[in-house]
Amino acid sequence: xxKRLLTFLLWATSLGALAAPDPALVRQLAADDNSDxxxxxxxxxxxxxxxxxKLLQAMADDSLxxxxxxxxxxxxxxxxxxxxxxxxxxPDGAETITVNxxxxxxxxxxxAALKLFDADRAVRLAAARELQSQVGAExxxxxxKARDQEQxxxxxxxxxxxxxxATLQDADPAVRLAAxxxxxxxxxxxxxxxxxPLTEASGESDAKVRAAASAALKSIERSLAWMDTLAGIFSGxxxxxxxxxxxxxxxxxxxxxxxxNMAHGELLMIxxxxxxxxxxxxxxxxxxxxxxxxxxxIPVAFFAAAAVGVLMERTVxxxxxxxxxxxxxxxxxxxxxxxxxxxxxxxxxNVEVANPSWxxxxxxxxxxxxxxxxxxxxIGFALFVLFLVWVLMNKTRLGxxxxxxxxxxxxxxxxxxxxxxxxxxxxxxxAGIAGLGGVxxxxxxxxxxxxxxxxxxxxxxxxxxxxxxxxxxxxWAALGLGIFSKLLEGWAGAVIAKIMILVAIIIFIQKRxxxxxxxxxxxxxx
Amino acid sequence: MSATSSVLPLPAGRVPLTLRVxxxxxxxxxxxxxxxxxxxxxxxPVLNLAxxxxxxxxxxxxxxxxxxxxxxxxxxxxxxxxIWGYGGILSLGHGLFFALGGYAFGMYLMRQIGRxxxxxxxxxxFMVFLDWKELPWFWLGSDSFGWAAFLVVALPAxxxxxxxxxxxxxxxxxxxxxxxTQALTYAAMLLFFRxxxxxxxxxxxxxxxxxxxxxxxxxxxxxxxxxxxxxxLAATLVFAAWLVKSKFGRVLTAIRDAESRVMFIGYNPLxxxxxxxxxxxxxxxxxxxxxxxxxxxxxxxxxxAANSIEIAIWVAVGGRGxxxxxxxxxxxxxxxxxxxxVSFPEYWLFFLxxxxxxxxxxxxxxxxxxxxxxxxxxQGAQA
Numbered sequence: 001x002x003k004r005l006l007t008f009l010l011w012a013t014s015l016g017a018l019a020a021p022d023p024a025l026v027r028q029l030a031a032d033d034n035s036d037x038x039x040x041x042x043x044x045x046x047x048x049x050x051x052x053x054k055l056l057q058a059m060a061d062d063s064l065x066x067x068x069x070x071x072x073x074x075x076x077x078x079x080x081x082x083x084x085x086x087x088x089x090x091p092d093g094a095e096t097i098t099v100n101x102x103x104x105x106x107x108x109x110x111x112a113a114l115k116l117f118d119a120d121r122a123v124r125l126a127a128a129r130e131l132q133s134q135v136g137a138e139x140x141x142x143x144x145k146a147r148d149q150e151q152x153x154x155x156x157x158x159x160x161x162x163x164x165x166a167t168l169q170d171a172d173p174a175v176r177l178a179a180x181x182x183x184x185x186x187x188x189x190x191x192x193x194x195x196x197p198l199t200e201a202s203g204e205s206d207a208k209v210r211a212a213a214s215a216a217l218k219s220i221e222r223s224l225a226w227m228d229t230l231a232g233i234f235s236g237x238x239x240x241x242x243x244x245x246x247x248x249x250x251x252x253x254x255x256x257x258x259x260x261n262m263a264h265g266e267l268l269m270i271x272x273x274x275x276x277x278x279x280x281x282x283x284x285x286x287x288x289x290x291x292x293x294x295x296x297x298i299p300v301a302f303f304a305a306a307a308v309g310v311l312m313e314r315t316v317x318x319x320x321x322x323x324x325x326x327x328x329x330x331x332x333x334x335x336x337x338x339x340x341x342x343x344x345x346x347x348x349x350n351v352e353v354a355n356p357s358w359x360x361x362x363x364x365x366x367x368x369x370x371x372x373x374x375x376x377x378x379i380g381f382a383l384f385v386l387f388l389v390w391v392l393m394n395k396t397r398l399g400x401x402x403x404x405x406x407x408x409x410x411x412x413x414x415x416x417x418x419x420x421x422x423x424x425x426x427x428x429x430x431a432g433i434a435g436l437g438g439v440x441x442x443x444x445x446x447x448x449x450x451x452x453x454x455x456x457x458x459x460x461x462x463x464x465x466x467x468x469x470x471x472x473x474x475x476w477a478a479l480g481l482g483i484f485s486k487l488l489e490g491w492a493g494a495v496i497a498k499i500m501i502l503v504a505i506i507i508f509i510q511k512r513x514x515x516x517x518x519x520x521x522x523x524x525x526x
Numbered sequence: 527m528s529a530t531s532s533v534l535p536l537p538a539g540r541v542p543l544t545l546r547v548x549x550x551x552x553x554x555x556x557x558x559x560x561x562x563x564x565x566x567x568x569x570x571p572v573l574n575l576a577x578x579x580x581x582x583x584x585x586x587x588x589x590x591x592x593x594x595x596x597x598x599x600x601x602x603x604x605x606x607x608x609i610w611g612y613g614g615i616l617s618l619g620h621g622l623f624f625a626l627g628g629y630a631f632g633m634y635l636m637r638q639i640g641r642x643x644x645x646x647x648x649x650x651x652f653m654v655f656l657d658w659k660e661l662p663w664f665w666l667g668s669d670s671f672g673w674a675a676f677l678v679v680a681l682p683a684x685x686x687x688x689x690x691x692x693x694x695x696x697x698x699x700x701x702x703x704x705x706x707t708q709a710l711t712y713a714a715m716l717l718f719f720r721x722x723x724x725x726x727x728x729x730x731x732x733x734x735x736x737x738x739x740x741x742x743x744x745x746x747x748x749x750x751x752x753x754x755x756x757x758x759l760a761a762t763l764v765f766a767a768w769l770v771k772s773k774f775g776r777v778l779t780a781i782r783d784a785e786s787r788v789m790f791i792g793y794n795p796l797x798x799x800x801x802x803x804x805x806x807x808x809x810x811x812x813x814x815x816x817x818x819x820x821x822x823x824x825x826x827x828x829x830x831a832a833n834s835i836e837i838a839i840w841v842a843v844g845g846r847g848x849x850x851x852x853x854x855x856x857x858x859x860x861x862x863x864x865x866x867x868v869s870f871p872e873y874w875l876f877f878l879x880x881x882x883x884x885x886x887x888x889x890x891x892x893x894x895x896x897x898x899x900x901x902x903x904x905q906g907a908q909a
Contacts, residue, residue, distance in 0.1 A: 326890070330887065335879070336876075336878055495717070502713040510693065
């Protein structure tokens with residue numbers, strides 16, 4: 001209490017003093033006791049004179065030296081007397097002021113507070129953001145001053161919040177009440193934990209403040225729950241779009257053609273390695289345009305995976321049409337060969353695929369709800385691929401032939417559809433789409449020879465739940481599974497959520513073996 | 527699709543079970559089985575214990591463990607063949623039943639370590655590591671051999687029954703069934719990978735010291751386990767031969783070939799499929815229980831999708847729908863694996879992958895089918 005009064009007095013006097021840090025306080029920075037040093041830092045900050053920031057920064061950088069009762073700032077080239085700002089010689093035997101972790105934290109806070117007076121808006125904004133957590137009562141004065149000075153509409157509320165946090169333990173109940181009311185407008189988990197102790201008699205003596213805190217807490221909890229759900233739905237959409245990209249190709253090869261392709265995950269891997277190869281190529285030959293490796297990788301991945309798909313279809317799968325169990329085993333064999341080939345070509349270790357710079361960062365929808373760009377772009381990409389597939393299957397001659405062969409192979413052959421070539425092309429299409437999925441995966445997960453194995457169970461689940469022979473089914477199943485898993489993950493943890501989903505699917509298939517969307521009519525019973 | 531051509535003539539009327547079992551194999555097969563048992567129970571132990579290691583005929587401990595392990599695999603392969611070769615149901619989840627049997631017996635082996643673990647505590651090391659104070663409820667009775675033996679059979683049976691009942695009742699078949707069995711074993715693997723599940727997380731069970739209070743690594747123990755595995759394999763083959771020739775086996779094969787017709791005649795395929803499915807799972811569990819003490823480790827990777835699919839390839843290589851085929855297949859593939867992983871580790875997956883493709887494309891009846899073809903060609907040439 002006494003100290004606070006002293007702080008106030010010193011602050012009041014320093015207002016009238018010259019615009020330079022109080023020499024007595026500056027000297028105190030070199031005190032033996034850490035508490036004295038902290039007191040000095042706090043008082044200097046509260047005064048917020050020009051030059052204080054430089055001084056404290058020097059202290060944080062270990063370039064503030066003490067010799068006798070003089071202090072010097074030595075930045076490696078020239079020495080400045082810390083008390084009067086004049087150039088000086090660093091005397092022999094000058095020592096740096098020891099700064100331990102506690103002091104360092106104090107200095108960081110103080111420096112952030114001082115930046116609130118910077119002329120640059122961006123600096124002020126960053127400082128205000130930094131002061132959103134763990135603000136001590138000692139900064140209340142300087143925060144109030146900054147808040148009153150501040151004109152910017154974005155920074156002012158942040159400062160008000162910080163100030164409210166700093167005055168939450170104030171002696172005056174009216175001040176505390178004002179602080180609680182200000183905090184009630186911010187819905188963050190940090191504020192929630194700040195307000196929690198105030199709802200009980202042991203943490204807050206004034207009944208009015210307690211009531212206000214309880215009310216504030218309730219509204220904060222409500223909006224936090226909302227934001228959690230929103231964030232859950234977003235990450236569910238994101239997972240769903242990845243599942244969709246992984247499963248779309250499968251929806252064609254399995255759903256439409258009835259081929260169990262266990263090597264589908266390895267086609268994803270080929271797409272991801274295509275992205276890696278393009279990245280290496282761009283780094284080596286076009287280092288200026290390295291960010292463009294990703295768009296360049298998209299066609300490369302499509303055609304690489306499609307080429308492997310054609311090879312697979314022509315050499316192995318062709319001979320196994322109608323024998324699904326054998327197809328399953330043979331394509332498993334293919335997947336083993338592809339995995340080992342990737343190991344031989346690229347090494348057994350995961351390779352690093354970096355996000356292009358335009359994909360890093362995120363868009364802030366609400367405070368606390370930031371959507372990372374890479375996720376947003378992948379959702380968009382999934383929609384784009386979906387659209388492409390839809391157009392191909394429904395608006396082109398190839399798509400019409402594929403549908404015809406699916407419905408009645410013999411009849412399609414009779415009216416002149418080259419069924420064998422259509423099989424190859426449809427399989428290549430499915431493989432190519434898997435390659436596109438691989439490019440998307442390379443942006444958010446590890447790229448390694450085994451990466452495809454993790455998706456094979458998931459993507460089969462999508463196709464099975466969605467219903468065989470249906471693109472719409474795959475879409476709904478992918479999004480549904482994605483959102484469900486993320487929401488379950490929220491309260492059960494990732495592994496249990498995954499197990500619950502798998503068990504739910506197993507039960508679901510018992511009830512509806514034909515999936516959500518079943519083919520109707522004479523082709524349904526195959 | 528019988529394994530043998532000539533069957534002993536049976537008297538008319540009601541035949542005692544012993545006689546029917548005896549009639550399951552022909553004379554040649556019984557002789558082969560006797561030779562196999564004599565080798566495993568007499569010759570190998572003598573060659574291992576009585577001969578000095580320098581001798582050419584000495585059978586090393588490594589070889590015994592390897593062959594013992596492969597015999598466990600052969601047992602799994604026969605179990606897989608019963609459901610796939612005779613029932614037409616391809617399971618990609620048999621690794622789960624194998625692992626369940628292994629874990630059930632592994633719990634007993636963990637308790638047999640007693641206070642000899644690295645923490646010297648009554649609890650298994652991994653529980654001490656997790657700071658658990660007492661055994662979870664499902665470890666109750668795990669110190670008793672009898673209970674462990676019961677679990678080895680009961681656990682796979684119950685899991686298989688519950689899963690199979692719902693799956694077959696909804697008439698899930700073909701690849702659908704394969705895929706959901708794969709999902710089942712995948713889910714179980716994830717579950718067992720968690721430390722909190724209480725089965726040692728991704729390290730599983732290892733560092734066993736004793737079984738029935740006898741040191742587990744002693745040469746005599748190893749030979750007893752080896753002999754037991756051989757007996758189990760032989761008994762399974764006799765049982766399977768009897769089963770597939772019984773009326774039950776005939777109906778099962780009929781369901782494989784034309785399920786709708788069998789149903790229209792008046793049989794309910796559900797119970798036939800379910801029975802063979804549970805029998806197959808129990809056999810896998812027994813194989814797992816014999817595998818763990820010999821190999822000395824059980825961990826969740828046994829439940830990975832890849833392992834379960836490998837079982838299918840053993841059967842396919844040997845020849846499904848025959849009983850000797852899976853045994854031949856398990857030995858061929860696993861001996862090749864041991865040789866490859868030592869000599870050319872980077873080519874093993876290429877070889878295995880090619881094996882999958884070549885067998886499905888060119889050898890649908892496996893090695894046994896190839897052998898039969900060669901024989902019949904020779905006979906055709908002679909005639």
